[in-house]
Amino acid sequence: MTHAGNNSGSYLDAPHGIASWLLTKDHKRIAILYLISITVFFMIGGLFAAGIRAELLTPAGDLFTADLYNKVFTLHGVVMIFFFLIPSIPATLGNFLVPIMCGAKDLAFPRINLLSWYLYLIGAMLTLGAVFMGGVDTGWTFYTPYSSMASNTNVTLAALGVFIAGFSSILTGFNFIVTVHRMRAPGLTWFRMPLFLWAMYATSLVMILGTPVVAITILLVGAERALGFAIFDPRVGGDPVLFQHLFWFYSHPAVYIMILPGMGVISELVAAVSRKQIFGYSVVAYSSLAIAIIGFLVWGHHMFVSSQSIYAGLVFSIITMIVAVPSAVKTFNWAATMYKGSITWESPTYWVIGFIGLFLVGGLTGLFLGAMGLDVHLHDTYFVVAHFHYIMVGGGVMGFLGGIHFWWPKMTGRTYPETAGKIAAILVFVGFNLTFFPQFVVGYLGMPRRYHAYPEEFQILNVMSTGGATVLGIGYLLIVTYLVASLFKPRNASANPWGATGLEWDIPSPPITLNFETEPIVTEDAYNYIGRAQKAREN
Amino acid sequence: MSHISSKGLYYTIFGTLIAMTVVTVAIARIDLGALNTPVALAIAAFKATLVILFFMGVKYNTPLTKVVAASGFLWLIILFGITMGDYLTRAWIGFPGR
Structure with a gap:
């Protein structure tokens, strides 16, 4: 990482004061507001996770009652998915970088962008309100008929929070799509766009096409609880499994809302740390779209044991195998990019390698669960818990943290200690594997998820898991510590500390409010590292 | 969007939508057997198409x-x-x- 002097006149130096932040229309400031918000919710969700792992340290249910445990794992899921993972990369790095990578002054609709943050906050506050009023115990999936007919916890309030936060997601996606279509700089053709933009575009499609469905579904659950609608009540012709269809129509693609942005981040980082053009750029770009589209056709693989037709299950199973292909394409292409690359061992490199390793395990174990016969054995066990954490944390969170480490100097104008960045990446990687790999084993052996007690023979694996979670937690705390500490130091980041290509690296760190002094003109393909190196040698 | 539709067109579409609502209610009083739901859905789809094409201006976009x-x-x-x-x-x- 190279260092440089101050940059006055940046977006951080524009009018100060709380009002200037709370009423800002600057996409970069909104990104920072989101970053602070989601970090708070990550910590809240993390506290619930710590409670779960502490309970599971011993076979007996001695820390929480069964009812309280139900609430703890529900709130862990609700907070982490709806208020951290879904907005994580799009609302922070996406908000900050999409206009800059497009060569634009801001997003297409700056006021709508601010509105999305307020909607997110309102949704989050309502859900937190549900926590303080006694919690909710349905699991993050809000499955009927329990959620609609039986649970006497604060389902309606929590669901309303998720419903409102959904609109925040739709507005962000809408803003990105219009910006990418309409506001690209001269010369920035579709196939010169950074792959992060392709990933954000594909993610936005999923947000816009899927989120309304879950919003309506949640509204139906609320209507059924409050007004006695009978959409999901079998006694009067409704069907609880219909809820699962509607819910997973959004919530499976929502996995791609969480992972596609991470893939976009990793594509940027792989090229930068390898000093090479991405291997098979256009294939990687198209694979983002393929994941977004095919990802809408696989939702029934969550429902193999739900009374869903075996024929529907067969079709969902086959398409699940197909959706693995574009993900594999990306993974192979990242590896091919690194092959014979001039790899620099800076902290983003560690996050890249960690992401690829964890995502690989998460993706491959997804194939186990997509196979109908095997899923009957593994369904609702810790194998599933391990699989989706490898995807969402191993992929989503590693991608997010990799991106934060890569663009932190650009966002704040400050560098962080490189050694601490590397140690944190190693701690998170080791802690994560120690937490979740034993869960594959204990799940395969038959330990069901969502219980606060378990047979004694599973204890050693659960102790490993809790130990790993402690290491993981220390890793996360270390990151928060050195990143926050860096904010109290003078600005020292150069415009391009990694020597990377891309419009964001051609402007000062941190950028000025309108991003560019003059409208940029793009004259080369993305990731032209080799061309730039040759030109530098000639000069 | 540069196209500006005439007031007459808007009133015609509005009248058609109201008429279709009346038709929906009237048909609901007649038992069409298995066709009850498909007919109601067909009328709803027709009305939605009118709104999208003309009120939302998609036809001219x-x-x-x-x-x-x-x-x-x-x-x-x-x-x-x-x-x-x-x-x-x-x-x-x-x-x-x-």
């Missing part, structure tokens, strides 16, 4: 806007089609004794 509008319906067809695929094929495999 760019091809990209038309693709965006159409993709919403394509996704709705995917949601309904595959979900119905489940319901229609559930009974294809019987249970022992049945």
Whole structure:
């Protein structure tokens, strides 16, 4: 990482004061507001996770009652998915970088962008309100008929929070799509766009096409609880499994809302740390779209044991195998990019390698669960818990943290200690594997998820898991510590500390409010590292 | 969008929508057997099409806007089609004794 002097006149130096932040229309400031918000919710969700792992340290249910445990794992899921993972990369790095990578002054609709943050906050506050009023115990999936007919916890309030936060997601996606279509700089053709933009575009499609469905579904659950609608009540012709269809129509693609942005981040980082053009750029770009589209056709693989037709299950199973292909394409292409690359061992490199390793395990174990016969054995066990954490944390969170480490100097104008960045990446990687790999084993052996007690023979694996979670937690705390500490130091980041290509690296760190002094003109393909190196040698 | 529709067109569409609402209510009073739901849905779809084409101005907009509008319906067809695929094929495999 190279260092440089101050940059006055940046977006951080524009009018100060709380009002200037709370009423800002600057996409970069909104990104920072989101970053602070989601970090708070990550910590809240993390506290619930710590409670779960502490309970599971011993076979007996001695820390929480069964009812309280139900609430703890529900709130862990609700907070982490709806208020951290879904907005994580799009609302922070996406908000900050999409206009800059497009060569634009801001997003297409700056006021709508601010509105999305307020909607997110309102949704989050309502859900937190549900926590303080006694919690909710349905699991993050809000499955009927329990959620609609039986649970006497604060389902309606929590669901309303998720419903409102959904609109925040739709507005962000809408803003990105219009910006990418309409506001690209001269010369920035579709196939010169950074792959992060392709990933954000594909993610936005999923947000816009899927989120309304879950919003309506949640509204139906609320209507059924409050007004006695009978959409999901079998006694009067409704069907609880219909809820699962509607819910997973959004919530499976929502996995791609969480992972596609991470893939976009990793594509940027792989090229930068390898000093090479991405291997098979256009294939990687198209694979983002393929994941977004095919990802809408696989939702029934969550429902193999739900009374869903075996024929529907067969079709969902086959398409699940197909959706693995574009993900594999990306993974192979990242590896091919690194092959014979001039790899620099800076902290983003560690996050890249960690992401690829964890995502690989998460993706491959997804194939186990997509196979109908095997899923009957593994369904609702810790194998599933391990699989989706490898995807969402191993992929989503590693991608997010990799991106934060890569663009932190650009966002704040400050560098962080490189050694601490590397140690944190190693701690998170080791802690994560120690937490979740034993869960594959204990799940395969038959330990069901969502219980606060378990047979004694599973204890050693659960102790490993809790130990790993402690290491993981220390890793996360270390990151928060050195990143926050860096904010109290003078600005020292150069415009391009990694020597990377891309419009964001051609402007000062941190950028000025309108991003560019003059409208940029793009004259080369993305990731032209080799061309730039040759030109530098000639000069 | 540069196209400006005449007031007469808007009033015609509005009148058609009101008329179709009356038709929906009237038909609901007649028992069409298996056709009850399909007829109601067909009228609703016709009304939605009018709103999208004229009130939302999609008819006079760019091809990209038309693709965006159409993709919403394509996704709705995917949601309904595959979900119905489940319901229609559930009974294809019987249970022992049945």
